[in-house]
Amino acid sequence: MMTLRSKFLLLTVALTLSVGIMAHAQASPADTELKSATAAAPTTADLQKGDPGGTATGTINDVPVANPKTGVTVADVANQVGQNKIAVNFVWTLITGFLVMFMQAGFAMVESGLCRVKNANHTYMMNFTVYACGLFAYWIIGFAIQMGGAAGNGNLGGLQPLSGEYAIHFFGKAWGLFGQKGLFLSGHTYDVGVMVIFLFEMVFMDTALTIVTGAAAERWKFLTFCVSSVLMGAFTYPIFGNWAWGGGWLAQLGTNIGLGKGYCDFAGSGVVHAVGGLTALAVALIIGPRIGKFNRDGSSNAILGHDISAVLIGCFILAFGWFGFNPGSTLGASAAGNLRIGSIAVNTMLAGCTGTFGAMLYMWGLKGKPDASMAGNGLLAGLVAITAPSGFVNTIGAAIIGLVAGVLVCVSVAFVESRMKVDDPVGAISVHGTCGLWGVLSVGLFADGTSNYGGAWNGVNGSVTGLFYGDASQLVAQLVGIATLIGFVFTFSFVLNWILDVFLGQRVSAESELAGLDLPEMGQLGYPDFVFQPEPAFLRPDLKGVKAVA
Amino acid sequence: MAATRQQGQGFGLFLVGITVTCGGIAEISSGLGKLALAVGLVLMAVSFFRFLSLKPLEGKPALGTQPAASKAVGVLVVVAGWLLVLVGLHMASGVAGRMILALVGLAISLVGVAFVLPAACNKNAIWKA
Numbered sequence: 001m002m003t004l005r006s007k008f009l010l011l012t013v014a015l016t017l018s019v020g021i022m023a024h025a026q027a028s029p030a031d032t033e034l035k036s037a038t039a040a041a042p043t044t045a046d047l048q049k050g051d052p053g054g055t056a057t058g059t060i061n062d063v064p065v066a067n068p069k070t071g072v073t074v075a076d077v078a079n080q081v082g083q084n085k086i087a088v089n090f091v092w093t094l095i096t097g098f099l100v101m102f103m104q105a106g107f108a109m110v111e112s113g114l115c116r117v118k119n120a121n122h123t124y125m126m127n128f129t130v131y132a133c134g135l136f137a138y139w140i141i142g143f144a145i146q147m148g149g150a151a152g153n154g155n156l157g158g159l160q161p162l163s164g165e166y167a168i169h170f171f172g173k174a175w176g177l178f179g180q181k182g183l184f185l186s187g188h189t190y191d192v193g194v195m196v197i198f199l200f201e202m203v204f205m206d207t208a209l210t211i212v213t214g215a216a217a218e219r220w221k222f223l224t225f226c227v228s229s230v231l232m233g234a235f236t237y238p239i240f241g242n243w244a245w246g247g248g249w250l251a252q253l254g255t256n257i258g259l260g261k262g263y264c265d266f267a268g269s270g271v272v273h274a275v276g277g278l279t280a281l282a283v284a285l286i287i288g289p290r291i292g293k294f295n296r297d298g299s300s301n302a303i304l305g306h307d308i309s310a311v312l313i314g315c316f317i318l319a320f321g322w323f324g325f326n327p328g329s330t331l332g333a334s335a336a337g338n339l340r341i342g343s344i345a346v347n348t349m350l351a352g353c354t355g356t357f358g359a360m361l362y363m364w365g366l367k368g369k370p371d372a373s374m375a376g377n378g379l380l381a382g383l384v385a386i387t388a389p390s391g392f393v394n395t396i397g398a399a400i401i402g403l404v405a406g407v408l409v410c411v412s413v414a415f416v417e418s419r420m421k422v423d424d425p426v427g428a429i430s431v432h433g434t435c436g437l438w439g440v441l442s443v444g445l446f447a448d449g450t451s452n453y454g455g456a457w458n459g460v461n462g463s464v465t466g467l468f469y470g471d472a473s474q475l476v477a478q479l480v481g482i483a484t485l486i487g488f489v490f491t492f493s494f495v496l497n498w499i500l501d502v503f504l505g506q507r508v509s510a511e512s513e514l515a516g517l518d519l520p521e522m523g524q525l526g527y528p529d530f531v532f533q534p535e536p537a538f539l540r541p542d543l544k545g546v547k548a549v550a
Numbered sequence: 551m552a553a554t555r556q557q558g559q560g561f562g563l564f565l566v567g568i569t570v571t572c573g574g575i576a577e578i579s580s581g582l583g584k585l586a587l588a589v590g591l592v593l594m595a596v597s598f599f600r601f602l603s604l605k606p607l608e609g610k611p612a613l614g615t616q617p618a619a620s621k622a623v624g625v626l627v628v629v630a631g632w633l634l635v636l637v638g639l640h641m642a643s644g645v646a647g648r649m650i651l652a653l654v655g656l657a658i659s660l661v662g663v664a665f666v667l668p669a670a671c672n673k674n675a676i677w678k679a
Binding site: 136137140141171183184186219221222223226227230234253257259281285286287288289291293294295296298415419420421422472473475476479480482483484486487488490491494495498502503504505507508509510511512513517519520521522523 | 552553557560561564565568569572573575576598599601602605608609610611612613614616621625628629631632633635636639640645646648649652653655656659660663664665667668671672675676677678679
C-alpha cells in the first residue's frame, strides 16, 4: 500500500510535469518570435525622430492586443489579418461605389447635351432628382426586396443579417422570389457590412433609373417622372436584382436544374442596363414621340442636341465611372479570386475602345461622317455590353463584345426610330437595352472558364464557361435571363407606367412642350442669357396634328 | 398649366404614404405595423386621386389616344413568350430542347415588344394626322 509520503511525492511530480507542459505550450516558437518582433520593433523614441522612408511605421506594435499582459499573440495577429482582408474589401467596394455615383454627372451631361437648349434645365433636373428619388425608395424597401436574402458573401464579412429570402417550392425545388430583411436598414441590418453593400447596390440601382430619363426627355411631366422613379427604385429594379444577384431563382438555375452556373451577370448588363433600357422603351412607347419627330409619311426628322461637347465629356465621365462599375463588382480586392480586378478593368477599357470604333466606323463608312454622338454612344454601348461578361472573359472576347456592341447600337437606333416609330432622343433604349441584352448573351458565348471567385459561382462549383469554351447550358441560362428581362421587367414597367399615365398623365401639354420645359416645368431657363434661334419648320406649332390638340 | 403647387403637395403626400406603407411592412407582425400599412395605402390612394383631379387642368398633350385593348394584346404576347421559356425548362430536360424553347419564347416576346406594342401605341399618333 502506498504511503502518504509516496502519494505526496507522486502528486508533486505530476503537478511539476503539468506546469512544465503548460509553460512549454505558452512559449511556443510562434509566441517566441512574436515577442522577439515586439522587442525589435521601433520604440516611441525611435518614431519621434520621424520616418521619412516609411520603414519604421506599421509594425507589430500596431497590432491590437486582446490582453496587454500577455502581449501580442498568434490569435491577435490572425484576427488582424482577417480584419485587414475585410477592410481592404470594404474600402475597395466603397471607393468603386463612389465612382459609380459620379456617373450620374456623366449621364446628366450626355442627356442634356443631346436635348435642345429650351429643355436643358428640365433634363438636368431629372438626372439630379432621380438620385434622391431612387435612393429614398431603395432605403425604405428596394434594398430589402433585392438583397434581403443575400447572406453569405465572404468578401464583406458574411452579411449574415440579410438572411430572409422568400421562396416558393416548384417541382421539388425552392426558388427565391424576394428578400425580406433590411427595410430602412433597421434592426439587425444596422451592420457595417450591410451598409457597404447597400451603398454599392444603391448606386447601381440609380444608374438604371437615370437611363429612363434620356428616352423620355423633352416631354416627360416632372411629377410623373418623380413618382415613376420612386416606384422603379422600390420595386421594378429590386425584383429583378433579387432574382439575379440576391439569391433569387435566376441565380439558382445552376443549382436547381443544372444550367451552367445559373444566370450570370457580373456587373449588370442585364440587372442595371437592360432593366433601365427596357423601362425606357416602355415609357417611350406610352409617352409618344416629340412634336415634329415624325412626318405624316412616317419618315423622321433629326432633332439636334444643343451641346456636343457636354455629350462627349459626359461619355468620358461615364467611362471613368465604369472602372467602379465593373472591377468594383468583385465586392473586394482581397481573397476569393479578387485579384482578377486588373483583368476586369482592362476588359472594360478594351470593350469601350472597340465599341467606339464599331460605331464610328459604321457611321463613317455608311453615312460619310464619323458622327460624334454615335461615337459617344458606341463607347457607352461597348461598356454596357462588357458589364455582364467583364469578370468572365479574356481580352480577345472583350474586344469582340465591344465591337459588336458598337455596330449593334447604330443598327438598333435606326430600327427603334424607323421601324418601331419610337422617339428616343439620346439612344438610351439601344445603348442600354439592346446592348445590355447583348452583354447578357455574350456571357453564354465568351466566358472562358478561367475565373475563380472562391471556387464557385451562384453556388455551383467551377468557373463560368460559355458555349465557345464548351458549356452550352450556360447559354440557356443567359437566354432565360434575357426572356425574363423582356417578358417580366418590360411588361411590369409598361403596366406600371400605363397606370401612372391614367392617374397622372405621362406627358406635358403640347403648349409646354413647344415652349420648352424649362419655364413651364422648372420655372427657370437653363441658359437665360442665350438667344434662341427660330426652330425648323417641322418643329413649329402650325402643324395640323399639333394644332388639333394644342 | 404645367408644374404647380398642388402637384408638389401631392408628391409629398405620395412620399409620406409609401414611407408609412413600408414602415408597416417592416413591422407587419405587430398591430401598429398593420395599422401603418393601412394608413400608408390610404395616403397613397388619396395622393393618386388628387393627381387624377389635377390632370384635366394641365392642358392636352400632343399625343393621340392609345387603344387599351391593342396594348393589352401586345402585353399578353410579350408575357406569353416568357412563360413559354419558363415552361420549357420543365418540358424539356436536355440542353438542346431547352435552348430551342427558350429561343422560340424569346422570339415571341420580341415580336410583342418590337411590333405589336409599337403598332398599338402609334395607332392614332398625331403625326399621322
